[in-house]
Amino acid sequence: MRHSPLPRTAWGNLPSELSGLVGRGAELAGLERLLESSRLVTVTGVGGVGKSRLVLAAARRTPQERSCDGVRLAELDSVRDPALLELTVSEALGLTDHTRRPPREVLAEYLAGRRLLLVLDGFEQVVEETAALVRELLRRCPDLRVLAAGRRPLDVAGEAVLPLAPLVPDEALALLEARATAAGAGAAVAAAGREELLELCARLEGIPLALELAAGRLRTLTPAQVLERLEDRFALLTGGARGGLPRHRALRTAIGWSHELCTPAERLLWARLSVFAGQFDLDAVEYVCAGPDLPVEGVLDLVGELLAQSLLVREDTPAGARFRMLETVRVYGAGWLESLGDAGRLRRRHRDWYLGLATWCELDWFSPRQHEVAALVEVELPNLRLALECCLDEPDEAHLGQYLAGTLWFYWAGCGRLTEGRHWLDRTLECGGRAAAEYESSRLKALWVLGYVAALQGDATASMSALYACRDGAARGGNAVAAAYAVHRLGCLALVSDDMARARELLGAALEQYRAAGELNSNVLMCQVELAMALAFLGDLPGAVALCGEVREICEERGERWTKAYALYVLAYAALDAGDAGEARRLLTECVEINHTFHDLVGLVLALELLALVTVAEGDPAEAAVLQGAAEPLWDGVGLQLFGSGYFNAPRLMCRERAGELLGARGYEAYAAEGRRLSRDALVGRARYGPDDAAAPAQRPVLRGGSRGSRTPRRAAAADQPRE
DSSP states (O other): OOOOOOOGGGSBOOOOOSSOOOSOHHHHHHHHHHHHHOSEEEEEOSTTSSHHHHHHHHHHTOOTTTTTTOEEEEEOTTOOSGGGHHHHHHHHTTOOOOSSSOHHHHHHHHHTTOOEEEEEEOOGGGHHHHHHHHHHHHHHOTTEEEEEEESSOOOOTTEEEEEOOOOOHHHHHHHHHHHHHHTTOHHHHHHSOHHHHHHHHHHTTTOHHHHHHHHHHTTTSOHHHHHHHHHHHHHHHHTTOGGGOOTTHHHHHHHHHHHHHSOHHHHHHHHHHTTOOSEEOHHHHHHHHOBTTBOGGGHHHHHHHHHHTTSSEEEEETTEEEEEOOHHHHHHHHHHHHHHTOHHHHHHHHHHHHHHHHHHHHHHTSSTTHHHHHHHHHHHHHHHHHHHHHHHHSGGGHHHHHHHHHHTHHHHHHTTOHHHHHHHHHHHHHHHOSOOGGGHHHHHHHHHHHHHHHHHTTOHHHHHHHHHHHHHHHHHHTOHHHHHHHHHHHHHHHHHTTOHHHHHHHHHHHHHHHHHHTOOSHHHHHHHHHHHHHHHHTTOHHHHHHHHHHHHHHHHHHTOOHHHHHHHHHHHHHHHHTTOHHHHHHHHHHHHHHHHHTTOHHHHHHHHHHHHHHHHHTTOHHHHHHHHHHHTTHHHHHOSGGGGOHHHHHHHHHHHHHHHHHHOHHHHHHHHHHHHTSOHHHHHHHHHHOSOGGGOGGGSOOOTTOOTTOOOHHHHHHHSOOOO
């Protein structure tokens, strides 16, 4: 199978370097030598010793010729469910797959033949699963290299291990001075003697995280005072025996000492923040962590104090500013929270916040903020996963998991996350069984969303089973809205199965049921678009245009873009059928942009293939072949070409036939191969602006006047169901 290469504009997804690497010159050089000779290198060491910073520095220095297909970072520290390991790595690669293939199989096929460096950071909690994945990927992908960071090796054959020791004294001193200056304590460091600072570094054993925590304290304490307090804590740890200090005492001491120096309110917030996974924002902190003993109006100042003490870090994301707690610090806080006996209540508070967030996002999906909603859910995915796990931990609360998994339908279906959506929907429904009557609506929602996701994956059996269960349950309980969704998705299944008459019947009935129930959202508008598709394929183009014109008007009024893209596809289909290739191109260009924004592979590949056919009609078979070739790899992520649909496949087959006749078989294949080499970003730019100057019309076959009189996709599909 073929996959498009990683975008050159996103050669790596490494985070920007907020503070430079201090010291580690010898270790960095050694790591680079190991990367030259070994395909798997693991940097090991105690928490806080600087493993992540070192591997990122090495990854940034990787020669592009050695990893010409990219350097990609997968952060695994928030992965607690082993079943999500492969999906997390897929996300890091920017890989979207709509099929039911095992994610590991998708990864192996995608990476085969690619020269890529994959960085895996923080795999301790899924070490066995990570080792098995890396072993298989290295076996099947000869040009793949893996750079990992963890507290222990992966124990995979051929692994080169670099144990990372603490900093040597001079480097430790340089780091302490740099971080203290950055924290506004440069004057205190300058006033202290070198020997005193070296003694402080020695007491902290040269561990970078311990040094950074101490540097944050130099704003209010002198180095001598810091040393005195550390001596007291060492004595407490060892009962006063200097020779009996535990291994890696410095980090535990520095974290514990930092904890003691926090105010009671700061310690309480630290503990409560440990319930978050990955990044989180201030609104979530205020809801989850505030209470009678931690007033909400004081939370912002407390967050600022934890930031100043290097216990939190601030990160900018597409969804705005977020905070993150380093894993070593989070684990300490989690232990403290358990000792307070408050962990269960805080996890439920966390779950409730993300239930509310998902509810709000579902409502806001039908608004001008649709793109912002997609970015927000992407950033919050680790916490949403944690909330789903929390729902499944308590059998009596499985209905909350069903509600949450169902409410995220727009993300699973609209943002290319079908595989993960299927995972959570299956789990919540298996765990929950038949719900109590008051929670039946949550189960029915999860069922119709499962039916929808399975249909898009080409799994007709699972889709029908879930949708019939939803329909029957809705009939028993008198749930008109759930009944409408079940009928709608059965109609969608008929549509992609080429049963246009049944699709027209079911989709028309669902639309009437939606209107009777007063339902209006993206799903309802999509039902109208799908009905228009059925009408168009059955020859009623005026009816299809009327339906999609109405959808387009509502979408523009509401700011909805995802459904609008599908309406534009139908309108472009009708415009091409009417001979207006220029209008079809304008519609499809916007359609491609929207689908790309939301990572909707189904919509993107359909629009590209119709655009390729438009390009043939405009007289440029070479560019049409390029677009057609670029669309081919996308099908690997979607599955079989619309599950074998003759109607949806007609533009692709017609484009291949027409362009092949004009270019010849070898010419067509040469241009198609050019398209297959395009990254997705480059492909979308090409669809918008056409080929670059290197492929000017003088160098490419262009037929002026188009190709009028040829069959249209509708006539081709109706006349002779196309086949490969």
